[in-house]
Structures are given as structure tokens and as C-alpha cells.
Amino acid sequence: MPFSWFFYSSKLSKHYEGDKEVAFVAIQTVFEGYSSNTIQAAEEIIKRYKLSMPVGHSGINGKRSKFMLRYKSGGTPWTVIIDKTGIVRFNDFHAKVENIIQYMDMLKKEL
Template sequence: MKYGISGRPVPELFVPYWIDAEGMHCPPVTLFSLGQRHRVLFFYQHWCPGCHSHGFPALLSLIERTRDRDVAYAVVQTVFEGAETNTPERLSEDQRRYDLRIPFGHDGRLPGHRLPTTMENYRTGGTPWFVAVDPAGVVLQDGFAIASEEFIAAVDKGRAPT
């Protein structure tokens, strides 16, 4: 299977469990609810060493670098293994650990499925996995890392002059 969906329309999120920016349970987050703007989705697992050594630091750096730009972020724990450790309760733990005031979702495997819906729909290769989406809903880039400079240039290209 070829991983990724770069250049394609972004699939809707079908993630059943979410916490909001304050760590409180909330209704499901959708791409529409994130707004028609640039969006970055970050998929991870709590027990994934690379998610903590590379993924979250890259996400934090990108958030800091786009603080003055109109970009929405959401984090989804895509549990394809270690369901006893990668639980919904870990979301608020990770949200606090990295001081991230953005929504976190939890997507586990459905009975009879090998992977969570998010991983199937986004054709991810594992975790950490980034998905950058433009305001028209097209995936600009996706993969185990994010090309921050390329993403910021795309955001700036779409900004009105100040």
C-alpha cells in the first residue's frame, strides 16, 4: 500500500472521542469546525518514542512559528497497537505535558478492522504522522515529518498583504 494522500481532498475526521483546548470532553471535532483555513493534523500514540522525541517537538515548533498566522491544529491518538496503554485518558496527560491548548482526539480500532478509521482514511504509515491541509481542503503534505518551511510558505502565499 502506498502511504499518504498528498494532493488529494482531505477526508473528514471520524474520531469518536475528543477533549477540547482545556482538556474537557467535547463533541467530535471536524475539519469544518477547524475552519476553512490552513490546518495541521498530528497523529500519534502515547507510547510512541518517536512521537515524543520528534513529533511533538516539531508540532510545538510549528505552532510557535505560525502563532501570528491563521492556522488550526488538532491532535489525534491513532491507536493501532498498545490499546491498554494508549487510552483516551492519556490525551489530557499529553496535552498538559506539552502545554498544547488545542483539541485532542482518540481513535481506536473498530471490531473487525486492522487499523483505526483515521489511519485507513489518511493512509498513514504509523506514528508520528503529520497532515497539512490548505483552505480548499487539499492535502499539501503528509508523512512522518512536516516540511515546516514549505508549509509556512504556503500559508504566507495565501495571506492578504498587511
């Protein structure tokens, strides 16, 4: 998980802090560097950056991430927005924070 991802997620988390309708989950998706992108490495990142959101790990022992396969995701940061009904509403690479906020606010009004 590169540093730029933390800045990106931090801005979103702060914007929606206390909002019961919005939840964030970070998933370390591994498609290379299996020996360094481990569950233990993800745990260290959680501690180092004092992350309050749940952090998952997908992809282990040379097996490509199931998350990446299911959502056809690529590099980091990849953003997937899933609405309250479980429908994927956004799935793309390097979305701008301002655009995500605008889109999520629109979705909150919709549902």
C-alpha cells in the first residue's frame, strides 16, 4: 500500500467521520511481491499509520488476489464503491477524492 493511498483514504475518512451511512475498508491486494506483501506487513502498516478502518489482505503464496479477480482491479489505489444494496457503482483506478465525495453524496441521496 503506497503512501499516496494513505493520504487519499485519510481525506475520505475525515470527510465522512461519524457518518453511519458510509464505511471504508482497505484491502491489500497482492499480485506480485508475495514475500513482502504479507498479512504481517499489512498488520505493521495498520499499526504504523494508526488506521481505524478495517484492513484486509487478499492474495497469498503466489495465488492472485480473489478481490482483484472478482472486481477486475489493477494498481493502487483502486477504488470500488458498493451501494447499500450490494451493487458496485464505481470501480476504477486513481479516482479524485473530490469526485468520490461528490459521487458518494449523490448515492446517499438516491438510496
